[in-house]
Amino acid sequence: MAIAASVTDQLRDDILEGAFPPGERLIELQLAERYGVGRAAIRAALVELDAEGLVRREANRGATVRRISVTEAVEITQARAALEGLIAGLAAERATDGERDELCALLAEMTDAVEHEDKLAYSKLNRALHGTLCRIARHRVADDLVANLRNRAAHHQFRLALVPGRAAESLAQHRAIVEAVTAGDGPAAEAAMRDHLASVIDVLRHWEAFDTRA
Amino acid sequence: MAIAASVTDQLRDDILEGAFPPGERLIELQLAERYGVGRAAIRAALVELDAEGLVRREANRGATVRRISVTEAVEITQARAALEGLIAGLAAERATDGERDELCALLAEMTDAVEHEDKLAYSKLNRALHGTLCRIARHRVADDLVANLRNRAAHHQFRLALVPGRAAESLAQHRAIVEAVTAGDGPAAEAAMRDHLASVIDVLRHWEAFDTRA
């Protein structure tokens, strides 16, 4: 499965990049040709991505890119809040001096991005910051779960970055998180992370009312 | 995959039942014969259970039942604490009167089991109570994640039930959870659930020191 694992990764990336939009049918033969492998490898990849929640498979009807409703995105973010709260708390306890510097540097870059109104850069830095916290926490199980949840809701996270004024609010919340982590205050870090994601949920809930698509 | 899904379920159950102990090799041909299906179906099942974390697959070397160290069981339980805290809080907000009665009935059965020192029954009821809370919370995402985490640590949970005096302590904690949920007090329910799982973690940590196997 050396090659097949790589096929799974390629397909996952392609879905996350938007090469296959939500609802799109994923036909084994087409994918096999696209990635230059046999149908068996594609099948394995589809089973795996189905388990990850990125792909939906129906018996005898094939696979499609899973469509995540706003309602489900709220649930995903709630689960993230619980798990990333744990992670933030652990990160506060376990961060080395070098890792603290890393977080501060990321925060500085985020501040720059907000000042220059570079929403794309901010979105990437946002992802990087959360990823760095996961690494610092040294908690494999939570890390894996969170990475998966982030992938599942990736589409909506992207929309979020485009909301006017959102970046400034988000920046302040991230600053609170980084400060608590660098101060080594676990409970404060957990609370700050939960606050941050609660505010994400607020935005999602606002959409939920008059949005049934995507 | 109508049949194949059932094969995955059968294999998962067999692993959880202990029919295949941790570390045991899972040979495709043997499994195919055992369940009366082709190798392809078995392969799909193994890929799926690998994604679930119950099975480990190495390239060209086959699949084995994943061995969960005590250290990893601690991590799993920490993640459960975060997610089941969320679930307990939601359950407190969303439980109907009928569901509250259901919880009280389960608690009564657990009390009986402790009085009769029926550890096996208690262990089953324990599982049932947590499962019922997941259902009451009506939170699909967290529910799925928790169910998976419980499966992964199932072996250790079973050992836990055999610790002398553990059942009485556990019963008191479950009573606190049920009382908070039936009272509709979300934060208290979340705190009670976290307390309960923190005490599970304490026992695991105690083992961690002088236990490297299983």
Next chain:
DNA sequence: CATTGCCGTGTTGTGAACAATACTGTTAAC
């Protein structure tokens, strides 16, 4: 005109055969 039955096409599900790889025990050399 609406509805039902039927057939053709596209796609998935499954089984069998073959190739590639890793493990085991044996023999030979140093």
Next chain:
DNA sequence: GTTAACAGTATTGTTCACAACACGGCAATG
């Protein structure tokens, strides 16, 4: 006695072909 090379076996990885199923259009019927 230890190590290295080697063959034999067991198991996985891959490909192919075919069967099973779902969907679409078309025609026949009421």
